[in-house]
Amino acid sequence: MVMGWHNWGVRILVVDDEQRLARSIGRGLEAEGFDVDVVHDGLDGLWRAREGSYAAIVLDIMLPGMNGYEVCRTLRAEDNWTPILLLTAKDGEYDEAEGFELGADDYLRKPFSHVVLTARLRALARRSSGAPALVLRVGELALDPGTRRCTRGDSVVELTPREHAVLESLMRRAPDVVPKQDLLDEVWGIDFEGDPNIVEVYVGYLRRKIDKPFAVNAVRTVRGVGYQVVES
Amino acid sequence: MVMGWHNWGVRILVVDDEQRLARSIGRGLEAEGFDVDVVHDGLDGLWRAREGSYAAIVLDIMLPGMNGYEVCRTLRAEDNWTPILLLTAKDGEYDEAEGFELGADDYLRKPFSHVVLTARLRALARRSSGAPALVLRVGELALDPGTRRCTRGDSVVELTPREHAVLESLMRRAPDVVPKQDLLDEVWGIDFEGDPNIVEVYVGYLRRKIDKPFAVNAVRTVRGVGYQVVES
DNA sequence: TCGACAGCTGAGAGAGCTCTCAGGTGTCCT
DNA sequence: AGGACACCTGAGAGCTCTCTCAGCTGTCGA
Structure with missing residues (x-):
């Protein structure tokens, strides 16, 4: 990873x-x-x-x-x-x-x-x-938090800052399941007061970009808990 | 500087x-x-x-x-x-x-x-x-290109990315006058094809934020040439 | 003084990003 | 089978940022 x-x-x-x-x-x-x-x-x-x-x-x-x-x-x-x-x-x-x-x-x-x-x-x-920069990798997904660049296989995926933050949270903990509340805390901050549904919305945006164009899904829903990024 | x-x-x-x-x-x-x-x-x-x-x-x-x-x-x-x-x-x-x-x-x-x-x-x-980060300073103006943070005296000034780029170009060469065409090349890229008036527009935006609230102006127009940042 | 030109600025279009909301879909349990 | 609940998603509002445009102002030289 x-x-x-x-x-x-x-x-x-x-x-x-x-x-x-x-x-x-x-x-x-x-x-x-x-x-x-x-x-x-x-x-x-x-x-x-x-x-x-x-x-x-x-x-x-x-x-x-x-x-x-x-x-x-x-x-x-x-x-x-x-x-x-x-x-x-x-x-x-x-x-x-x-x-x-x-x-x-x-x-x-x-x-x-x-x-x-x-x-x-x-x-x-x-x-x-003086340590080198890192790149997160899960299967064919790669994410560089420094340059904010994401690729799946040979394709470059353009992500907005929010989308990037969600994916980064998921990939840092892969292959663990990340609870929805944790995503909310980590990406939106612990005192976010809006609709928690925002997590689902952003996972949806991510899937459109990193799953829809491919045969196998990288983002999985774990009902009642949260989401996880799996090898693909 | x-x-x-x-x-x-x-x-x-x-x-x-x-x-x-x-x-x-x-x-x-x-x-x-x-x-x-x-x-x-x-x-x-x-x-x-x-x-x-x-x-x-x-x-x-x-x-x-x-x-x-x-x-x-x-x-x-x-x-x-x-x-x-x-x-x-x-x-x-x-x-x-x-x-x-x-x-x-x-x-x-x-x-x-x-x-x-x-x-x-x-x-x-x-x-x-392993060299340290730098902060640009001209008089009471300070700009940190790394964290993208700008202050004048005791006030924090919020800049958009474009505004920051313009100010950075000006401050890096201060106290020299920076020709308008150089700003266009450095900030918008050498093959920008829009209206060069954009430079004046963005200098205007900058002035609203870093000059208008203060007694002395930091950004000076040099007619027929370009702009410069001066000690204030 | 007046014309010409450089520079300034307000209005607004267009695009992207974030977030809300409401209704639809799917899943699980009884 | 049916209800409850989790999840998904399309529509759209609001905001910011960027850039264009047109008309205005100020300056300089003839």
């Missing part, structure tokens, strides 16, 4: 005091093969970061103890250049521009999709570790 | 037999600070590539001598993993999916915008050299 790639031994620090979100991020990154440490307090985060062996840090702005800006500024002042991905609230209570000046490498506005977070984080972690 | 960044000594090989296009690519990459070698024949390209000191290779599919696929496949078979960016014609005479399987790291469909090419190429070259 995943070729020439491993994240084992790559450590990520997550600093976020929203328990549910932090757990969700942690679980997702562990599923990616990262070693994840989660702390809920700014000062804890700073101490951990100083230990120094993280490939990247996911840092919320709003934190008890010491806020994300200060953690970021302090680390940079100490000449610690571990890549930092800042999480900012959309209400703009804190100033997004500031993070830019403080030495954050990337930032993400809440609420964000899990797929986007891991994509950005992989890019950051790769930058510091 | 550009901080903590240099591409000097980073060599790029361009293999393309369309003279005009190859020259345009070469000029653009040299303006970026890359050392560029251009050859127009597949076999030449292969020999050059074997010399081995390139950070990345831009490789057209359609070539006299030996086509791009074969060059790519041969290099990989020889265990040469220099990052390759394939250029494919949009008419699909050659199969895009094939490049994927042959070990190309990225590919771009013609006609492409110069800004997109250099962005992808920088990503590839950085991957192999």
Whole structure:
């Protein structure tokens, strides 16, 4: 499925005091093969970061103890250049521009999709570790999350960003069945409030593009659970 | 203007037999600070590539001598993993999916915008050299081509992809004046056939976002020539 | 001062993407 | 067999982005 790639031994620090979100991020990154440490307090985060062996840090702005800006500024002042991905609230209570000046490498506005977070984080972690890009493969299906390119056999399949995110979620876990709720969480974010039917709609779009033109179906429905991508 | 960044000594090989296009690519990459070698024949390209000191290779599919696929496949078979960016014609005479399987790291469909090419190429070259990402700065304006984020002073400015490309072209050459035709070539591609007035339209959009809300203008018109970004 | 031309901008068409909704289809259990 | 429920899908609304066009404004030179 995943070729020439491993994240084992790559450590990520997550600093976020929203328990549910932090757990969700942690679980997702562990599923990616990262070693994840989660702390809920700014000062804890700073101490951990100083230990120094993280490939990247996911840092919320709003934190008890010491806020994300200060953690970021302090680390940079100490000449610690571990890549930092800042999480900012959309209400703009804190100033997004500031993070830019403080030495954050990337930032993400809440609420964000899990797929986007891991994509950005992989890019950051790769930058510091120099590991090669990866291509997801399941049978004759191939998906390159970096260049956002998808092929089935000899055909190139054009995907919209949403379609790509859904397929990526499915392929990362193949051949496992991915529950519908997980897709919703990972692609639309844990606080999506629309019609969950959107998952079915997007699976439908995907099938039109990667199944309809071919003899064998790659996307299977597992009734009452979710979907899976199978070898074809 | 550009901080903590240099591409000097980073060599790029361009293999393309369309003279005009190859020259345009070469000029653009040299303006970026890359050392560029251009050859127009597949076999030449292969020999050059074997010399081995390139950070990345831009490789057209359609070539006299030996086509791009074969060059790519041969290099990989020889265990040469220099990052390759394939250029494919949009008419699909050659199969895009094939490049994927042959070990190309990225590919771009013609006609492409110069800004997109250099962005992808920088990503590839950085991957192999491990250099840090860069942020363009002119006065209080900052633009991160990697994360596509723009700020002026303390404000975050949301840009569409086209707007970003225009601003990036301007900022990369700041404080020089960028001729209107250069913007057209770099952002819309050398074979854009629409109304050149599009440049004025997009500069207008940019000004609405990065000048109107502020006291001092960052984008200046140089009548009869083009535009420039100045310190503000 | 006035004409010519460069540049500016508002209006709007067209395309693509996302999401909602409602009605249809299929499956499973009793 | 029939009902309940999961899933599928076509239609279409709303939005953003891109680009065209036409008319306006400002500038420069004669």
